[in-house]
Amino acid sequence: MVVVSEQGSRAQKRRMTGRQRREQLLDIGRGLFAERGFDGTSVEEIAAQAGVSKPVVYEHFGGKDGVYAVVVDREMQTLLGMVAGALHADHPRDKLESAALALLRYVEEHSEGFRIVTRDSHAASGTGSFASLISDIASQVEHVLAAEFRARGYDMSLAPLYAQSLVGMVALTGQWWLEVRTPSREVVAAHLVNLAWNGLSHLEEQPALGADS
Amino acid sequence: MVVVSEQGSRAQKRRMTGRQRREQLLDIGRGLFAERGFDGTSVEEIAAQAGVSKPVVYEHFGGKDGVYAVVVDREMQTLLGMVAGALHADHPRDKLESAALALLRYVEEHSEGFRIVTRDSHAASGTGSFASLISDIASQVEHVLAAEFRARGYDMSLAPLYAQSLVGMVALTGQWWLEVRTPSREVVAAHLVNLAWNGLSHLEEQPALGADS
């Protein structure tokens, strides 16, 4: 996508500052990890796309794992930030709506990151036994849900189950939507909320969002 | 798990018939793919676990892709078979129930296959652009759902969206349940159905299954 700036007809050998190069490498790494996964990406390729040789990458990140770790960390950060920032509504349904919208916005604007996060696996990097990045997210949702359950007097021990269900729902739908890109984000969100909130037996035919866009 | 039969104290060099060896290699391959993924598994390892050398694997399957293809194909077959076989109920809710139960039964009894199917990716093997094995399954669900939508007079073009949502829901919940192994299959199924059918706003506190076990 973003080609290294060239001067005139010949490719200029530009020399960057440390920070610049670092950011550039992260961008490229994100793109490659999203497209080919962790194993399918080589350090050499990252370096090549940056117009630079391997040792530069090692200098900055110590290896492929280093690049991956930073990319993932940042991506999780922004994802959680966007969703958490959309959780200030009062009514649970409004929370659901804005959360769904926020997540789809993340999918749209950071699709590479989303691809990485959903692809996940990469064998045992998390603390517990259950690796998956998506499940890390689900366990965040779990807290929100547990609070809601408590307020309603439901069995809180079931929060994990419902959290996984909800996250799985929007995660796979997000992946699908990323490919087909239709209908619009708002419509998808409306239907996701429709299903999650009303269930199949009370589906509305023309679900609409009520919150701020 | 299943150790090649030994005679007495020394490991006997058993010579198998083609079919036997083939099946054994598939079993081992399934296990390894489930545990370490496609890229993380080497032909040598498959052969070693079978107490055999590499060329045997190449003789039978032509390479790693060959083994993977057969394993995946069979697994998809059984999965779809089990779910499709549970779809003979009349009332949509009963369909949902037995489908959920069937799927969880698959997760329980063929957990290795389930791990492979959910891990998926493995870059572009399917026909279309959207690779994911799980999405192949979702597109099957799509048909069932479309028929149901038509009967209810809903917009059929939305079937894909809801299919993805439902499949994503049970897929991620299945992964989670595979790790924690609690509560029981029936309870999980009951809650899945509870969410999918009633939605968050009409959740029942003590959901129960009504169909045959």
Next chain:
DNA sequence: TGTACAACCTACGGCGTCGTAGGTTACGGT
């Protein structure tokens, strides 16, 4: 103008894996 450091390079060694060439051994049939 020269010098010190940051940015960058070429080159190599090592490892794991794939896939194949060509030879060896068990075993059932006659």
Next chain:
DNA sequence: ACCGTAACCTACGACGCCGTAGGTTGTACA
């Protein structure tokens, strides 16, 4: 008892990738 074939083996060559040792060049600043 022998023989043909199916099952199996021991190499081997090639490739891609990781990670590092040690040298080179641009550039800011005195």
